[in-house]
Amino acid sequence: MFFITVLATALLSIAGLVIASPLDTRQTATITPPAQYYLRTKVVNGAHKDTGSNKTNLYVYSYHTGAGLGDAALSSNSSRAWIGYLNGTQQLMTYAGNKVGPWPLSVFDVPYQEWNQVTISVASTPDYNPGFFFNSSGLQYNGSTGGWLACDWWHGVPQLFQVNGYLNNGFGLLKYNAKDRIAFRVEIIKLFVEDDIFLSIFCLLQVFAQRHWTRPSDDLMLRALQTKAHLSSARTTGINITNFAIRQTRAKSSKMDSSLHPLTGLYKPNNLKALYYGPNVVKDHLLSALPTETSKAFIITGSSLATKTPLIKTIEELLTSKHHAGTFSNIKQHAPVAQLDEATEIVKKDDTIDTIISVGGGSPIDSAKAITYRVNEAAGKWLLHITIPTTLSAAECTAGAGFTQSDGVKTGIAHPNVYPQYIFYDPKFGAYTPPHLFLSTGFRALDHAVEAQYHPTTTWIPCRLVALNAISELFKLLPKYKANPKDEDTITGLFLAAYATLAYFGLNVKGGLGLSHQLGYALGSPYGIPHGITSCLTLGHVAKLKARQSSDNAENVAAILPYIGGKRSGDDVADADAVGDKILGLVEELGLKTTLTEKGVGKDQLDVICARATGGLTPQKENSQQEEETLKAVRGLVEKLW
């Protein structure tokens, strides 16, 4: 219905005003568009080879990317189309029945960048980004002489971009003549400007698809990802862009929200084949976990385990030269990338290796996952991952691995096949861990279990209910461990509790945990603070903050109280505060209380920490009201940590 109305308006108004554009130096005539219209793409160069999706006849809509955020995306489904109209030189977008919009189509001009992100964000202020007009080639943006670009990108749907004008106007570093410009853009499918008759009910976004479409270089795609997906270069280095795109699509299709009312969710078990626990399980059962009679295993561990304990020697002797291919014992805290590269090279060179054994805390375990992943990329084979954890970080419970870039920020990989298939919780190994480290990683485990309670995709059973009991175990066993760090049953009990905090997230839970983990990443590797300690700093405060964000969160945090010896009062926020206080109390009881001042972090880092923890929100930026509130709450929390 709406389309027909617009058609009538459009035909009338096309015959309307034709004036000289004040914006265009080349004197093209502008056209007054219909009062309302849909923006539809047109491939102007006819038949073309395109290894991506067809870019003809797609409609512009806002693809939701987060609270108040949306990217301009393209769909062949006309019911998805957003309605456009021009207000002055601003391109506004809305939809039928919209009571709060419209919102601007915004081009994020970045000098020296080849193409720009285009957004339709509820968070944008209405007066943002003027400079749009129509001529007979369709919608134009003054900042561009390069035109529009349609490209399959990280959302798994075609997205709209804008080719930066600096290439054309000579004020940038690069000066291409017309021919070179075309050559320069051979890699990209784009919306292109060309003479055409402006006659349809739709305002055109002319798409020029190259005759021979070739995939942009990984380097170009990575740079674009950094600027357009709001990812810092640190978070994209090391990412294989091909796999990344595939992963984004898959993650979307397998993710499902869970809820208590109605009771719904999805649990996808991970690839664990066996979990052994108790004294001497390594000695008694490690060899039986090797896949074949002739298997060769490579050991990944940290230097203090290798040099200050007899443990690695024990394993090497157990494997004998028949099964032991080598040991890499140079993995440091937060797994720096240079060491990963070194270890990966060694494993790649020896094609008899079919197994990787990680021994230690989160860093060796994550490193083994990252090496497994990289070896598969290079050699097309998956190593069997066996792990012998010596801390309570529970890194053995996920299929993802964080590691640290040279600039100190963490990045990561994820794949179901990097998940350790055999876990050995042996207190003979745990007994060598310095008690202070063992205790603080216990808080990391507690952090997992608490944040599981308000994570949007964790299941009620097994994940959350098991995690609630794990919280109870941790509160009971951590003080017991502090009193006697040599008691084997306590050590084994804590290993199992740590396992229970994270193991039942399942493979479908993607992305980060909650705010306490986000803050942990923001504080951990950049300032050299171990993750157990970051959890000691943040978790109690985050529990209280979360409870103030929604009544669901309050209920979920309050539900922890009976598991840690408290009684429900009927007031969820008050109960959540009691949970937060009990966590902070346990930190103090175990002698782990600290501050950012003690850790040598300057107060000038406040904004940086908040921006990292919130995914880029800063006080200087225009934020939506909801984002403003998040930022304010997080700042309030972080300020307390000094």
Ligand SMILES: *[C@@H]1O[C@H](CO)[C@@H](O)[C@H](O)[C@H]1NC(C)=O
């Ligand atoms: C429409 O405007 C663009 C951008 O200024 C220009 O490149 C193009 O040639 C114009 N089209 C016509 C038919 O004038």
Ligand SMILES: *[C@@H]1O[C@H](CO)[C@@H](O)[C@H](O)[C@H]1NC(C)=O
């Ligand atoms: C793309 O889709 C249009 C119809 O929307 C069709 O006419 C055209 O042939 C398709 N192009 C290619 C390259 O498949």
Ligand SMILES: *[C@@H]1O[C@H](CO)[C@@H](O)[C@H](O)[C@H]1NC(C)=O
């Ligand atoms: C088109 O989009 C509408 C609204 O989002 C949706 O209900 C419908 O299923 C879609 N149709 C197709 C064929 O995908």
Ligand SMILES: *[C@@H]1O[C@H](CO)[C@@H](O)[C@H](O)[C@H]1NC(C)=O
């Ligand atoms: C058009 O822009 C003016 C000035 O920025 C603004 O006051 C007005 O509300 C806008 N109209 C619509 C319909 O968005």
Ligand SMILES: *[C@@H]1O[C@H](CO)[C@@H](O)[C@H](O)[C@H]1NC(C)=O
């Ligand atoms: C585009 O137009 C707007 C509004 O007239 C102006 O502020 C802006 O500087 C222009 N940008 C370029 C690159 O010409």
Ligand SMILES: *[C@@H]1O[C@H](CO)[C@@H](O)[C@H](O)[C@H]1NC(C)=O
């Ligand atoms: C990235 O992954 C793809 C597909 O798995 C593979 O073909 C390609 O060689 C990898 N690229 C790099 C640079 O490792």
